[in-house]
Amino acid sequence: MPTLAITGHELRALAKSWLVRLWLIAAALATFFTTAGNWTTMESAVLIATLQIPFLVFPWFLVVIMLGISPVTGVRLDALADGILSRPVTRHEFLLAAWLARLVTVLAVYLCVSVPAILLITYARRPVPADDLSLYGVLVTLGVVSLVLMLLVSLAFCAGTLLRQPLLAAVVLMLIWFPLSLVLHTFSLEEFSPISLNQALPTVLQTPWRTADVAAEPGPRAEDLESLARQTSQFLSILSGGATPAREPQGSFLERGDYDDFSVPHIVLGYGIPAVAALGLSLLVFSRRDL
Amino acid sequence: MTDVAIRTEHLTKVYGGRVIAVNDLTLDVPVGAVYGLLGPNGAGKTTTIRLLLGLQRPTAGWAEVMGHRCGVQATAVRQAIGYLPTNPSFPGHLRPFEYLDLLGKICRVPGDERRRRAADLLRAVELLGATNQRISTFSTGMRTRLGIAASLLHNPTVLIWDEPTAGLDPAARRFTLDLIADQAGKRTVILATHILSDIDQICDHVGVVHEGRMIFSGSMREVRQRLRRDSFHLELDGPVETIHRLAAQLPASGGLATDVRDDRVLIVRIQDERNRAGALAEVLQHVAASDVSLRSIGAGQGDTESAYLQLLQEDRAYGFRRFDFQTPAVADANAGDHGA
Numbered sequence: 022m023p024t025l026a027i028t029g030h031e032l033r034a035l036a037k038s039w040l041v042r043l044w045l046i047a048a049a050l051a052t053f054f055t056t057a058g059n060w061t062t063m064e065s066a067v068l069i070a071t072l073q074i075p076f077l078v079f080p081w082f083l084v085v086i087m088l089g090i091s092p093v094t095g096v097r098l099d100a101l102a103d104g105i106l107s108r109p110v111t112r113h114e115f116l117l118a119a120w121l122a123r124l125v126t127v128l129a130v131y132l133c134v135s136v137p138a139i140l141l142i143t144y145a146r147r148p149v150p151a152d153d154l155s156l157y158g159v160l161v162t163l164g165v166v167s168l169v170l171m172l173l174v175s176l177a178f179c180a181g182t183l184l185r186q187p188l189l190a191a192v193v194l195m196l197i198w199f200p201l202s203l204v205l206h207t208f209s210l211e212e213f214s215p216i217s218l219n220q221a222l223p224t225v226l227q228t229p230w231r232t233a234d235v236a237a238e239p240g241p242r243a244e245d246l247e248s249l250a251r252q253t254s255q256f257l258s259i260l261s262g263g264a265t266p267a268r269e270p271q272g273s274f275l276e277r278g279d280y281d282d283f284s285v286p287h288i289v290l291g292y293g294i295p296a297v298a299a300l301g302l303s304l305l306v307f308s309r310r311d312l
Numbered sequence: 313m314t315d316v317a318i319r320t321e322h323l324t325k326v327y328g329g330r331v332i333a334v335n336d337l338t339l340d341v342p343v344g345a346v347y348g349l350l351g352p353n354g355a356g357k358t359t360t361i362r363l364l365l366g367l368q369r370p371t372a373g374w375a376e377v378m379g380h381r382c383g384v385q386a387t388a389v390r391q392a393i394g395y396l397p398t399n400p401s402f403p404g405h406l407r408p409f410e411y412l413d414l415l416g417k418i419c420r421v422p423g424d425e426r427r428r429r430a431a432d433l434l435r436a437v438e439l440l441g442a443t444n445q446r447i448s449t450f451s452t453g454m455r456t457r458l459g460i461a462a463s464l465l466h467n468p469t470v471l472i473w474d475e476p477t478a479g480l481d482p483a484a485r486r487f488t489l490d491l492i493a494d495q496a497g498k499r500t501v502i503l504a505t506h507i508l509s510d511i512d513q514i515c516d517h518v519g520v521v522h523e524g525r526m527i528f529s530g531s532m533r534e535v536r537q538r539l540r541r542d543s544f545h546l547e548l549d550g551p552v553e554t555i556h557r558l559a560a561q562l563p564a565s566g567g568l569a570t571d572v573r574d575d576r577v578l579i580v581r582i583q584d585e586r587n588r589a590g591a592l593a594e595v596l597q598h599v600a601a602s603d604v605s606l607r608s609i610g611a612g613q614g615d616t617e618s619a620y621l622q623l624l625q626e627d628r629a630y631g632f633r634r635f636d637f638q639t640p641a642v643a644d645a646n647a648g649d650h651g652a
Contacts, residue, residue: 026417030403037405100401107365108418109391109466112384308384311327311368 023110024118031122035088041126044084048134051075056138064152065142069159070222072138073166076131077215078202082173085127086194089177090187092119093307098185102312112308116182120300124174128167135163158226165225165288169215172296173198179299182306218288317343317470317500318364322373325359325524333359335524336373341517346496348511349504350620351521357504358398360521361472365395378469391419394463394499396473400455404448408439408458411447412465419466426465433461438487453484460491471495472502477510489514512616520623527627535619543581543618544592544611545573550604552576558602565594 035041052072059068075081092101093116106115139159176198180190205214318341325334334356341347349357362368364375366386375382378392402411409430416426434440437457442450450458456476463471473492477485493514495501503515511518511532519529528535548555552575559570559578567586571579582591599606 022420023418026414030414034403034405100403102362102367103395103397103400104402105418106367107390107393107395107397108415109387109420110418111387309369312362 023108024114024121027105027110027115027118028122028125031092031119032125035122035126040084040087041130044081044088045130045133048075048081048130052134052138056142061148064149064223065147065154066152066158066223066226068142069139069154069162069226070219072135073162073222074219076135076166077169077219079199082198082215083195085170085173086177086191086198088127089123089174089181090190091116091178091181091303093182093310098312106312113304116304116307117300120175120178120303123178124171127170127174131167131170132163135166139163153227153229155227155229157230158228161225161228161285162222165218165222165285165292168289168292168296169218172292172299175296175299175303179303182303315343316376317341317345318347318375318377318502320360320364320373320375323360323363323370323375324372325356325363325368326371332524334363334370337521337524337526338373339519339526339529341500341502341519343500344497345517346492346501346503346515348515348518349502349521350506350508350511350518352506352624355506355521356524357506357521358474359524361395361474361502361504364472365390365393391466392469394466394468394471396456396459396463396471396476398475398478399452400459400462402447402450402455402458404446406447407443407445408434408447408461409443411458412461415462415465421466429465429467430461433464437461437491452479453481456480456484456488460488468499470500470502472504474504475506476503477505477507508617508620518616520620522624522627525627528623532616535616535623542583542588543579544609546578546580546595546599546609547607548576548578548599548604549607550602554602554604558598558604562595562598567591568595 055072056068059071063071092098101115106112143154143159177190177194180194181187184190184193202214202216205217318339320337320339323334323337323339324332326332337356337360339360349360351357359368363370364377364382366382366384366389369384377389380386380388380392382389406414412430412433413426416430421429434443437460439454439457439461442454447455447458456479460473460476463473476488476492480488489510492501492503496514496516503510505511515532517529517531518535520527520535548558555576555578556572559572562568562570562580567583568591569581569583571581573579580591580595582588596606
């Protein structure tokens with residue numbers, strides 16, 4: 022009961038915050054203008070993937086970080102210690118409730134904005150060729166973006182708990198998150214890079230339900246090794262300032278076969294494990310702190 | 313059922329390996345006592361309370377509340393304690409009933425009982441008229457009263473109130489002290505304060521903390537017994553020069569030391585060898601013989617204050633002797649020898 026009570030209290034406080042209200046309005050407007058602007062030009066899968074860019078890449082990750090910064094920072098900590106943590110509630114219960122409230126708030130804003138837009142794009146008649154949008158693909162897309170947002174909330178939560186100063190935590194996380202995403206993107210590691218993940222979404226959205234993932238080959242394939250070598254070479258070239266190796270001419274995006282090895286379990290593990298680890302670290306650090 | 317509500321043994325808290333906030337503090341608070349934790353600002357009272365609540369972890373030693381060991385995850389301890397912090401802060405966007413309802417849920421109080429108790433408590437602390445106001449609009453006195461209600465909500469067996477009268481106007485202060493007096497006998501109450509008159513009025517036990525260490529713990533009767541009853545004061549009315557001359561004449565008769573305060577209060581200290589009644593009779597004879605009139609006579613400026621100041625003075629006077637040379641092993645050996 023204490024965890025639910027604190028979650029409810031934190032949710033109400035977040036719902037009343039100007040940051041959440043402004044974000045909801047801004048996200049709704051951005052989604053509306055993006056949809057309207059590309060209504061007659063983009064296929065459904067590409068348009069839906071485009072709508073995810075603000076959440077996965079820029080700028081909403083900044084808002085998510087600000088929201089995710091844990092409540093056990095700065096001047097709020099004294100009030101929390103006196104008001105809530107001096108009551109018969111464990112620190113783990115409190116932190117989990119605070120984290121859950123932030124996660125629910127972020128996902129509520131994301132889903133409130135994205136789901137109506139996706140429904141509209143899917144079912145409205147538009148002057149573009151119909152593509153093979155699948156329900157499975159849409160659900161996976163919503164799921165993986167939610168997973169990335171969960172990771173961001175958890176990282177912000179952890180940074181706030183570790184660094185104690187909300188502003189410092191936000192700056193540090195911003196300075197780490199974006200460059201890290203770029204580096205991971207260089208290796209096309211959609212399991213870890215939201216930028217690569219976003220590029221994979223049009224493929225995902227057209228992927229029908231299948232169980233082929235479980236039949237994955239045990240060892241590395243030759244094409245994977247070749248791809249890895251090419252990506253490493255490209256990354257080293259970028260770092261050393263040398264010329265980027267010429268790429269072979271490729272077909273259109275959906276014909277190239279990119280991201281056909283997209284694996285939901287890999288994504289879940291790639292984002293889920295760091296999120297759980299960040300939350301665990303927050304609990305560990307906070308349970309050893311003097312208030 | 314334990315007869316000790318709160319027990320600490322060699323409780324020590326050192327911040328960052330540098331600042332010693334609580335120093336080897338050993339304390340027993342009997343069940344049902346109204347215990348005044350007295351000490352100057354920065355003596356370690358609040359740190360001791362936070363150690364009891366599990367908000368901080370002790371560097372050494374341990375503490376128990378109602379038989380439960382204190383610690384970060386010790387919810388049983390916090391269930392037994394109703395805590396009122398100094399200048400309590402609240403979620404300002406809530407109204408008092410909403411706040412108490414939230415705390416009741418956190419304290420696992422069942423729904424019906426929670427709402428009934430919240431309403432009763434708001435009435436008891438005279439906040440019924442403010443139930444429609446947001447807490448952010450409350451005055452200091454109203455906040456303290458809400459904090460008092462919050463501390464009582466889950467019907468705790470121990471109340472710990474940290475400087476509950478700080479920043480209150482006289483009426484609010486009186487209200488708070490009356491409320492504490494009302495709780496006496498129903499629960500164990502710990503009142504941390506540096507205001508001696510509060511202790512004097514409502515506490516039956518007192519612990520004096522100085523520089524993080526408990527330098528005295530006992531009943532109010534014991535603390536007053538410790539007071540050297542070798543001084544009294546006479547409030548006089550008359551020419552200032554006469555009062556000062558009187559103060560100068562008295563020591564000449566031997567065994568007396570005098571001082572004048574505010575040009576009208578003559579303080580007389582009696583040396584060990586003098587008989588108190590005889591010394592007092594002699595002083596009164598001198599007063600009667602002079603052209604000043606006696607307005608009142610009393611034994612010092614409040615017994616508790618004198619005792620408290622005396623305790624602090626004694627503690628400082630001990631100097632290096634305050635260090636306990638006996639290691640536990642030696643002490644145990646000595647105890648064994650005595651036992652044999």
